Amino acid sequence: MTSVLFLALRRLRLPIILLIAVYxxxxxxxxxxxxxxxxxxxxxxxxxxxxxFLSYTASTIGFGELPRPFSDAQRLWVTGxxxxxxxxxxxxxxxxxxxxxxxxxxxxxVTQRFEREVRGLxxxxxxxxxxxxxxxxxxxxxxxxxxxxxxxxxxxxxxxxVDLQGYARDTPAxxxxxxxxxxxxxxxxxxxxxxxxxxITSDDQANLAVAIAVKLLNPRTPVLCxxxxxxxxxxxASFGTDHIINPxxxxxxxxxxxxxxxxxxxxxxxxxxxxxxxxxxxxxxPHGHWIVCGYxxxxxxxxxxxxxxxxxxxxxxPEPQTEVGRRVVRGYGTxxxxxxxxxxxxxVGIVAGTDNDVxxxxxAVTAREINPKLFVVLRQNLxxxxxxxxxxxxxxxxxxxxxxxxxxxSIVATPLLARFLGMAGTQDEPWASLLVARLEEVAGPVVAxxxxxxxxxxxxxxxxxxxxxxxxxxxxxxxLRDPTLRVRxxxxxxxxxxxxxxxxxxxxAKTPLKAGDRLxxxxxxxxxxxxxxxxxxxxxxxxxxLGRDRPAGWIWQWLSRxxxxxxxxAGR
Numbered sequence: 001m002t003s004v005l006f007l008a009l010r011r012l013r014l015p016i017i018l019l020i021a022v023y024x025x026x027x028x029x030x031x032x033x034x035x036x037x038x039x040x041x042x043x044x045x046x047x048x049x050x051x052x053f054l055s056y057t058a059s060t061i062g063f064g065e066l067p068r069p070f071s072d073a074q075r076l077w078v079t080g081x082x083x084x085x086x087x088x089x090x091x092x093x094x095x096x097x098x099x100x101x102x103x104x105x106x107x108x109x110v111t112q113r114f115e116r117e118v119r120g121l122x123x124x125x126x127x128x129x130x131x132x133x134x135x136x137x138x139x140x141x142x143x144x145x146x147x148x149x150x151x152x153x154x155x156x157x158x159x160x161x162v163d164l165q166g167y168a169r170d171t172p173a174x175x176x177x178x179x180x181x182x183x184x185x186x187x188x189x190x191x192x193x194x195x196x197x198x199x200i201t202s203d204d205q206a207n208l209a210v211a212i213a214v215k216l217l218n219p220r221t222p223v224l225c226x227x228x229x230x231x232x233x234x235x236x237a238s239f240g241t242d243h244i245i246n247p248x249x250x251x252x253x254x255x256x257x258x259x260x261x262x263x264x265x266x267x268x269x270x271x272x273x274x275x276x277x278x279x280x281x282x283x284x285x286p287h288g289h290w291i292v293c294g295y296x297x298x299x300x301x302x303x304x305x306x307x308x309x310x311x312x313x314x315x316x317x318p319e320p321q322t323e324v325g326r327r328v329v330r331g332y333g334t335x336x337x338x339x340x341x342x343x344x345x346x347x348v349g350i351v352a353g354t355d356n357d358v359x360x361x362x363x364a365v366t367a368r369e370i371n372p373k374l375f376v377v378l379r380q381n382l383x384x385x386x387x388x389x390x391x392x393x394x395x396x397x398x399x400x401x402x403x404x405x406x407x408x409x410s411i412v413a414t415p416l417l418a419r420f421l422g423m424a425g426t427q428d429e430p431w432a433s434l435l436v437a438r439l440e441e442v443a444g445p446v447v448a449x450x451x452x453x454x455x456x457x458x459x460x461x462x463x464x465x466x467x468x469x470x471x472x473x474x475x476x477x478x479x480l481r482d483p484t485l486r487v488r489x490x491x492x493x494x495x496x497x498x499x500x501x502x503x504x505x506x507x508x509a510k511t512p513l514k515a516g517d518r519l520x521x522x523x524x525x526x527x528x529x530x531x532x533x534x535x536x537x538x539x540x541x542x543x544x545x546l547g548r549d550r551p552a553g554w555i556w557q558w559l560s561r562x563x564x565x566x567x568x569x570a571g572r
Contacts (some may be wrong), residue, residue, distance in 0.1 A: 130201030252301030288348035492523025
């Protein structure tokens with residue numbers, strides 16, 4: 001507020017000084033010039049009456065001559081002052097309009113309003129740096145989950161899109177460079193309610209700057225960063241960045257899982273996608289000779305995946321590098337010549353992984369025309385090209401924005417999910433197949449929702465009270481029952497139990513619960529809401545555990561106890 005006020009006073013100082021001078025001269029003149037009353041006696045106007053008269057006359061309101069009729073000298077003086085005041089007011093209003101249209105002043109107003117909105121946030125929120133394709137996906141998902149967030153982006157057109165999205169909550173958003181610490185502080189990285197910071201801009205150096213600023217100014221706040229380069233990712237990790245997501249590296253890991261452990265790959269796809277999204281039936285990538293078009297950062301990760309699995313691969317690149325260490329064909333792969341030279345007729349699959357969507361589609365179409373049985377992995381760089389890629393129907397489509405968004409959401413919404421996925425990656429195929437079948441049974445052919453439950457007084461007051469104060473045993477089965485009909489199970493699967501640092505995969509329903517336990521579930525949103533009733537409502541808890549539907553309200557409870565006592569007495 002102070003900066004805006006000082007900016008306005010600095011821009012309006014000359015017209016304000018002119019108005020003050022006009023009014024001062026006018027008041028002094030009216031005080032000094034004598035008037036004549038009806039009896040011919042002279043009188044002097046006081047400073048108060050002079051100021052009051054000029055206030056309503058010079059501002060064109062005009063009540064008349066007060067407190068007495070003026071002499072000709074007074075009227076002549078007032079006439080001159082009126083014209084001078086009109087000039088002064090015209091100058092002031094013109095300067096005021098120019099100030100309102102000034103870009104710097106409007107930016108100051110927007111910044112002030114943004115800072116006020118961020119300071120006024122009472123519930124926990126996330127700071128999202130970068131509102132591109134990845135950022136917009138994350139923000140839409142956060143909004144659906146009922147989480148508050150603040151947006152910072154260097155592009156003004158993207159910030160304008162925030163208001164057009166129609167989010168359920170008012171979303172503070174401002175144009176600013178995430179590399180400037182002052183902008184990050186305005187966005188709330190030091191706010192007591194800041195739950196985390198997500199640096200997901202397209203500039204690795206900007207994401208690195210955000211991570212450094214957060215770790216220095218508010219080390220307790222977790223920060224998630226997108227890194228397209230392994231060197232930048234190592235730099236981020238060197239000073240304790242909590243989560244680093246390299247979409248190319250993640251895709252390489254997923255592609256290796258699809259080759260090495262298809263059931264585990266399907267399990268991860270069911271848990272890390274956007275909840276509610278219908279899953280497409282993906283075929284398992286075949287083993288054999290592969291062709292990789294483009295040997296950039298993405299191509300290197302794919303080649304590393306094939307090397308890890310022991311597969312043969314040929315690289316097609318317009319500027320082949322000596323460190324490839326394998327057979328290389330010079331070209332783009334958009335024409336039949338380089339593809340045939342690379343052996344597309346006998347290859348089992350091709351990866352169109354350049355940074356140009358048009359070239360990738362051309363590579364895929366040309367390769368399929370030569371070898372219709374080819375397994376195609378297609379890299380999509382821009383979300384706007386989704387209709388084109390959807391029309392081609394590749395076997396696997398890699399969209400870096402979606403990979404970063406889904407990984408970020410899984411970390412934000414359910415921190416235990418990352419631990420579970422790390423353990424699941426070490427399990428065998430039969431175990432993963434059974435879990436996938438169970439998830440299909442409860443959630444259908446869509447990505448399952450995942451959520452965590454902490455058995456404490458804040459998140460699960462009803463269950464925590466039983467365990468801590470009433471000293472009754474409660475098993476995991478209580479959280480798997482429908483609080484509206486206890487004989488029916490809700491549509492969810494317990495994935496992980498963390499107790500005193502120990503981790504238990506797929507805990508049994510008969511496992512006793514203890515205060516401080518952390519649980520991970522997967523299922524439907526309806527199941528999550530029903531489970532929340534058991535966790536928070538003592539009546540729902542008693543019904544699920546004991547089968548007793550205790551009435552709500554102390555009057556009905558008193559009447560119920562009285563009826564129970566009367567029935568027991570009659571029984572004796």
